[in-house]
Amino acid sequence: MSHYDPLKIEEKWQKRWEEEQPFAAKDNDNRPKMFLAEMFPYPSGAGLHVGHVRNFSIVDCLARFYAQNEVNVLRPFGYDTFGLPAENYAIKTGIAPQEVTKTNIDNFRKQAWRLGYAIDWSREINTSDPEYYKWTQWCFLQLFKKGLAYQAESYQWWCPVDKTVLANEQVENGCCWRCGHEVEKKKMKQWFFKITAYADELLEEIDSLDWPEKIKTMQKNWIGRSEGAEIVFEIDGHKEKLTVFTTRPDTLFGATFMVLAPESEIIKKIVSKDAKEAVEAYCKAAIKKSEIERQENKEKTGVFTGAYAINPANGAKIPIWVADYVLSGYGTGAIMAVPAHDDRDHEFAEKFDLPIIKVIEKPLGSTDDSECYHGEGEIVNSEQFNGQDSADVREAMVAWLEERGIGHKKVTYRMRDWLISRQRYWGCPIPIAYDKNGKAHAIPEDQLPVMLPKIDDYKPDESGRSALAKSEEFMKVTIDGEEMTRETDTLDGYACSSWYLWRYTDPHNKKAAWDKKKVNYWAPTDIYCGGDHAVAHLLYVRFWCKFFADEGYLDFREPIKKLLYNGYINAPDGKKMSKSKGNVIDPLDVINQGYGADTLRTYELFIGPYNMDAAWSTEAIGGVYRFLNRCWTLCFDKKHATKDVNIVIRNKTIKKVTDDIRRANFNTAVAALMEYVNELYKTGACDEDLAILAKLLKPFAPHLASEMLESLKSDDVWPQYEAKYLKADTVEVVVQVNGKLRARLAVPVEDVEDNAKLEELAKADEKVKTFTDGKQIIKTIVVAKSHLVNIVVK
RNA sequence: GGGCGAGUGGCGGAAUUGGUAUACGCGGCAGACUUAAAAUCUGCUUCCUUUACCGGAUUAUGGGUUCGAGUCCCAUCUCGCCCACCA
Numbered sequence: 001m002s003h004y005d006p007l008k009i010e011e012k013w014q015k016r017w018e019e020e021q022p023f024a025a026k027d028n029d030n031r032p033k034m035f036l037a038e039m040f041p042y043p044s045g046a047g048l049h050v051g052h053v054r055n056f057s058i059v060d061c062l063a064r065f066y067a068q069n070e071v072n073v074l075r076p077f078g079y080d081t082f083g084l085p086a087e088n089y090a091i092k093t094g095i096a097p098q099e100v101t102k103t104n105i106d107n108f109r110k111q112a113w114r115l116g117y118a119i120d121w122s123r124e125i126n127t128s129d130p131e132y133y134k135w136t137q138w139c140f141l142q143l144f145k146k147g148l149a150y151q152a153e154s155y156q157w158w159c160p161v162d163k164t165v166l167a168n169e170q171v172e173n174g175c176c177w178r179c180g181h182e183v184e185k186k187k188m189k190q191w192f193f194k195i196t197a198y199a200d201e202l203l204e205e206i207d208s209l210d211w212p213e214k215i216k217t218m219q220k221n222w223i224g225r226s227e228g229a230e231i232v233f234e235i236d237g238h239k240e241k242l243t244v245f246t247t248r249p250d251t252l253f254g255a256t257f258m259v260l261a262p263e264s265e266i267i268k269k270i271v272s273k274d275a276k277e278a279v280e281a282y283c284k285a286a287i288k289k290s291e292i293e294r295q296e297n298k299e300k301t302g303v304f305t306g307a308y309a310i311n312p313a314n315g316a317k318i319p320i321w322v323a324d325y326v327l328s329g330y331g332t333g334a335i336m337a338v339p340a341h342d343d344r345d346h347e348f349a350e351k352f353d354l355p356i357i358k359v360i361e362k363p364l365g366s367t368d369d370s371e372c373y374h375g376e377g378e379i380v381n382s383e384q385f386n387g388q389d390s391a392d393v394r395e396a397m398v399a400w401l402e403e404r405g406i407g408h409k410k411v412t413y414r415m416r417d418w419l420i421s422r423q424r425y426w427g428c429p430i431p432i433a434y435d436k437n438g439k440a441h442a443i444p445e446d447q448l449p450v451m452l453p454k455i456d457d458y459k460p461d462e463s464g465r466s467a468l469a470k471s472e473e474f475m476k477v478t479i480d481g482e483e484m485t486r487e488t489d490t491l492d493g494y495a496c497s498s499w500y501l502w503r504y505t506d507p508h509n510k511k512a513a514w515d516k517k518k519v520n521y522w523a524p525t526d527i528y529c530g531g532d533h534a535v536a537h538l539l540y541v542r543f544w545c546k547f548f549a550d551e552g553y554l555d556f557r558e559p560i561k562k563l564l565y566n567g568y569i570n571a572p573d574g575k576k577m578s579k580s581k582g583n584v585i586d587p588l589d590v591i592n593q594g595y596g597a598d599t600l601r602t603y604e605l606f607i608g609p610y611n612m613d614a615a616w617s618t619e620a621i622g623g624v625y626r627f628l629n630r631c632w633t634l635c636f637d638k639k640h641a642t643k644d645v646n647i648v649i650r651n652k653t654i655k656k657v658t659d660d661i662r663r664a665n666f667n668t669a670v671a672a673l674m675e676y677v678n679e680l681y682k683t684g685a686c687d688e689d690l691a692i693l694a695k696l697l698k699p700f701a702p703h704l705a706s707e708m709l710e711s712l713k714s715d716d717v718w719p720q721y722e723a724k725y726l727k728a729d730t731v732e733v734v735v736q737v738n739g740k741l742r743a744r745l746a747v748p749v750e751d752v753e754d755n756a757k758l759e760e761l762a763k764a765d766e767k768v769k770t771f772t773d774g775k776q777i778i779k780t781i782v783v784a785k786s787h788l789v790n791i792v793v794k
Numbered sequence: 795g796g797g798c799g800a801g802u803g804g805c806g807g808a809a810u811u812g813g814u815a816u817a818c819g820c821g822g823c824a825g826a827c828u829u830a831a832a833a834u835c836u837g838c839u840u841c842c843u844u845u846a847c848c849g850g851a852u853u854a855u856g857g858g859u860u861c862g863a864g865u866c867c868c869a870u871c872u873c874g875c876c877c878a879c880c881a
């Protein structure tokens with residue numbers, strides 16, 4: 001007598017899949033296509049994680065399901081390999097990131113094989129492969145040529161000792177996290193992608209996407225479109241003018257002071273002699289303050305510049321202040337303060353004793369009892385606008401300003417342009433060189449890729465540039481006979497992942513990033529699955545898609561039709577798995593201890609709704625193993641029945657599993673298969689029962705299902721249910737009295753549609769009678785579709 | 795502070811359009827097999843009352859709409875996530 005031996009079965013089928021390559025997608029095919037992908041992983045040294053397994057298993061279940069439904073499926077795989085961990089490891093050990101990455105990829109690939117994924121391995125990609133990043137550089141150049149990749153000065157955290165830029169999180173109490181020296185905010189020239197050029201389209205098309213609402217809302221908030229006006233203020237005794245952005249031009253008469261961000265250039269020009277020292281000290285301190293500090297202490301601070309602006313509405317002289325609650329990166333970095341109707345301005349005015357003028361009357365009966373009213377209402381204290389509604393004045397005021405040439409409508413976005421230069425070695429080199437005058441030139445396309453040179457020391461040095469600057473050979477380049485110096489910054493890793501979905505459609509193309517015909521056949525990606533990057537990556541791909549559509553390289557403007565956002569798998573204690581806590585579950589351990597890949601995959605899909613976080617349970621996985629073991633036993637260790645008695649439940653199961661997979665309700669699909677197997681254990685399974693079971697099981701447990709199908713001599717074509725077999729001979733009809741369940745009637749299927757008959761049967765039932773006798777029946781509701789009768793009595 | 799989402803047995807969860815609440819699994823209990831244990835198989839398992847039947851209660855709390863509410867509406871409480879001085 002043999003037994004279910006998952007490791008043996010899995011080895012057999014994995015070997016066969018390697019030989020036969022049954023998952024290769026066909027570029028020319030008349031069948032409907034389906035392009036599915038997970039967010040490609042960063043191949044860390046730790047190897048595959050149970051979170052990867054959940055993510056990949058969702059995609060695999062769908063890929064196999066559609067393949068069994070005779071759809072031409074593209075299910076590729078790749079690695080997002082540039083990034084800090086490999087570089088830090090290189091700095092520590094001297095081992096080249098290229099080598100570490102290769103080792104890690106080999107390990108990841110081997111582990112993914114052990115899970116039996118239906119991947120088209122001929123399309124594997126790796127973002128740090130020169131064959132790949134050549135085309136990342138090509139993408140950059142397209143953006144550069146259109147002015148959408150540009151350089152600009154912006155404030156960065158800078159450590160004068162380490163001579164390097166620091167991330168906000170690397171600044172602790174105003175000091176460098178490494179050396180402890182005070183950091184400065186330094187203006188540095190950096191590369192940006194002009195994502196804001198697509199802000200409106202990125203916002204408008206969100207609603208049309210089949211994406212989780214949560215992600216859509218996050219993207220909308222991130223883009224943060226605000227409609228309002230820009231208004232120009234004269235400065236008393238100066239030529240300079242001050243432009244502010246406001247969403248409430250209707251409150252202009254209530255503007256009693258102005259506030260500038262500490263970074264504003266104009267401060268130097270307008271500050272009075274008396275105020276100069278205090279203003280300079282304030283600005284220096286404010287600019288030094290970290291974001292973290294700003295969050296901790298939100299009490300308003302600021303200083304008066306000694307200068308006055310003229311309120312264009314009423315000619316009033318109003319003081320100009322500097323305060324760090326005004327952000328330099330948003331709007332114009334300057335505001336008109338309306339303390340009567342804005343909380344922040346109100347708090348500031350109270351603290352510094354500035355005038356507060358009410359210009360909107362709270363409507364009678366308003367329940368808003370805050371000191372400072374933000375709603376709509378009748379305009380007051382505003383001369384010719386008095387008596388009108390604030391919403392109308394918002395328009396009228398802008399028209400009035402426009403007539404005088406001192407204001408206009410304006411839309412502002414919270415989203416900033418995407419800073420993409422990094423002073424790091426292990427990234428895609430930016431294909432730019434500088435001439436003697438410092439002007440940036442594109443590296444000609446025939447000189448791509450700009451290869452990342454092999455170097456010995458990966459540590460950033462005194463120059464403040466990436467380690468690339470140390471390679472003299474790298475630095476020198478000749479363009480059109482002119483000697484130039486290369487850019488030493490590399491691209492943010494998100495640039496590499498902004499186009500990889502299209503590379504999958506044509507991964508070995510040496511002449512182009514992708515072939516137009518192939519990309520337009522396969523893409524947009526039909527189903528994309530991941531559990532991270534709600535805003536950044538998923539916004540950047542959308543941005544590049546729109547750009548390349550505008551350039552004629554793509555025939556679609558949205559890259560991802562349906563997004564499945566899967567939840568995390570946490571440790572059994574509900575906490576995040578982490579090495580330091582020692583609560584990490586290694587998927588390979590789970591397989592090797594005897595459960596096998598089929599159990600692991602099925603368990604991770606059964607653990608709960610795919611989009612919710614779940615805690616690993618070492619007991620519950622045993623239940624899934626038992627289920628697969630029962631499947632195996634039915635097929636290989638029990639006598640098959642000769643009579644077919646399970647037609648109804650079989651057809652119901654086909655319908656349920658099919659519908660559930662289409663809805664991504666993987667957990668209930670598995671539950672339906674368990675019910676089916678429980679029933680087969682009671683009644684006995686015939687060959688037809690088993691073949692259907694194996695076919696439905698294959699997307700979850702492909703090795704076991706293949707083994708079953710082989711022994712049953714069956715193909716794996718997805719079964720169709722027959723509607724006529726979904727109903728048994730008799731149907732259970734429930735009878736309620738006043739909404740309470742009182743009886744269950746077995747009604748012949750032909751009588752179920754007959755309302756009068758159902759009512760008659762219900763009223764004649766003995767048990768029902770005990771609740772209706774002696775009472776007046778007011779009405780009877782018969783819902784044939786729900787198999788339900790409700791008798792209302794008094 | 796703002797936005798979004800969620801609260802169902804001992805636990806993970808199911809209930810697809812307002813129509814039989816608690817599917818499926820874990821855990822627990824009992825039984826079969828076994829010298830014994832594991833494995834496997836069978837049955838029971840929301841709570842209260844009851845040997846059992848019957849009955850009653852129950853989807854965070856309180857109210858509402860409806861013949862009928864886990865599902866819709868209002869209020870309250872709790873938890874989670876995201877954003878956070880965005881003018």
